[in-house]
Amino acid sequence: MTWRDPLPQAGPDTFWGALEPPDRQALAGAGALCSYPRPATLCREGEAADGVFVLYGGLVEVFRADSSGNRTVLTRRGAGEIVGDMAAVDGGPVSATVQVLRQVRALVVPAVRFAALCREHPRIAWPVLTNAVARLRDSDLHRHQHRLDTRRRTVQCLLELARAESRSGELVTIRLTQRELADMVLASLVSVTRVLEELRRRGVVSTGRGRIQVRVPALRAVLDESAR
Numbered sequence: 001m002t003w004r005d006p007l008p009q010a011g012p013d014t015f016w017g018a019l020e021p022p023d024r025q026a027l028a029g030a031g032a033l034c035s036y037p038r039p040a041t042l043c044r045e046g047e048a049a050d051g052v053f054v055l056y057g058g059l060v061e062v063f064r065a066d067s068s069g070n071r072t073v074l075t076r077r078g079a080g081e082i083v084g085d086m087a088a089v090d091g092g093p094v095s096a097t098v099q100v101l102r103q104v105r106a107l108v109v110p111a112v113r114f115a116a117l118c119r120e121h122p123r124i125a126w127p128v129l130t131n132a133v134a135r136l137r138d139s140d141l142h143r144h145q146h147r148l149d150t151r152r153r154t155v156q157c158l159l160e161l162a163r164a165e166s167r168s169g170e171l172v173t174i175r176l177t178q179r180e181l182a183d184m185v186l187a188s189l190v191s192v193t194r195v196l197e198e199l200r201r202r203g204v205v206s207t208g209r210g211r212i213q214v215r216v217p218a219l220r221a222v223l224d225e226s227a228r
Contacts, residue, residue: 003025003028005021005024005025006028006033006056006105006107007056007057007079007080010079010080011080011167013167014079014080014081015054015080015081015082015085015127015128015131016054016056016079016080016081016082017080018126018127018130019123019124019127020123023121023123023124026117026121026124027054027107027109027117027124028107030109030110030113030114030117031051031052031054031107031108031109031110031113032107032108033056033105033106033107033108034105034106034107034108035103035104035105035106036058036100036103036104036106037100037103038100038101038102038103039099039100039101040099040100040104041097041098041099041100042060042083042084042098042099042100042104042106043083043084043087043094043097043098044094044097045064045065045093045094045095045096045097046093046094047093047094048087048093048094048111049084049087049088049093049094049111050110050111051084051088051108051109051110051111051114052082052083052084052085052088052108052109052110052111052114053082053083053084053098053104053106053107053108054081054082054106054107054109055077055078055079055080055081055082055083055104055105055106056079056105056106056107057079057103057104057105058078058079058100058101058102058103058104058105058106059076059077059078059100059101059102059104059164059165060076060077060078060083060098060099060100060101060104061073061075061076061098061099061101062074062075062076062077062083062096062097062098063096063097063099064095064096064097065097071183072183072184072186073180073183073184074096075160075164076101076161076164076165077164078164078165082128082131083098084098084111085114085128085131085132086132086135087111088111088112088114088115089114089115089118089128091115101175102175150185150187150191150192150195151195151198152223153185153186153187154181154185154187154192154195154196155195155199155219155222155223156223157181157184157185158174158181158205158212158214158219159214159216159219159220159223161174161176161184161214162174162214162216162219169216170215170216170217171213171214171215171216172213172214172216173211173212173213173214174211174212174213174214175210175211176210176211176212177210178192178193178196178207178212181196181212196212199219199222202218202222203215203218204218204219204222205219
């Protein structure tokens with residue numbers, strides 16, 4: 001039977017989009033297709049990695065929690081992205097919890113098999129490496145952003161979230177509360193609310209219960225202004 005790519009239009013900046021068709025097929029042959037409803041947990045911080053998840057659809061949130069249960073949301077990932085790969089490669093525990101925000105369809109590859117595939121197929125290992133480097137750069141960028149004002153950090157965070165929701169949309173709805181946004185920005189709710197009020201007045205965002213709608217080009221223009 002001819003193999004059919006489940007995500008042929010994956011963006012070139014995603015893990016799946018960076019793979020050549022033969023490598024996609026090899027990876028697909030090593031795993032199983034699974035579905036996960038909200039709010040299923042794909043992997044949990046501190047636990048061993050059972051599998052690697054290549055997202056074919058849906059949206060997940062990646063977060064860490066302290067001993068009191070307070071969450072720090074690190075990022076959101078959607079179609080074409082991969083989670084659980086770093087723990088599978090180095091054999092260490094999972095570094096963050098991954099929870100489903102919107103029903104996920106994913107290829108699940110056992111961690112041991114995924115590590116073996118990376119050794120056998122350098123063209124699979126390379127996107128894994130570039131993804132790891134990108135996350136390291138993001139981590140460095142976020143540390144740098146903490147020196148920036150809350151307004152700019154909030155705008156940058158909204159742009160990242162909009163990109164996770166839709167890589168090409170100009171009007172994007174992000175499902176999260178203002179409290180959750182403040183936690184991601186690492187700023188007070190009052191400070192973030194003030195930024196959102198300004199952006200609403202300018203027609204850049206609109207807000208509702210548990211959602212923020214973003215006009216991406218206009219938001220980029222606001223970010224450009226603050227960089228001058």
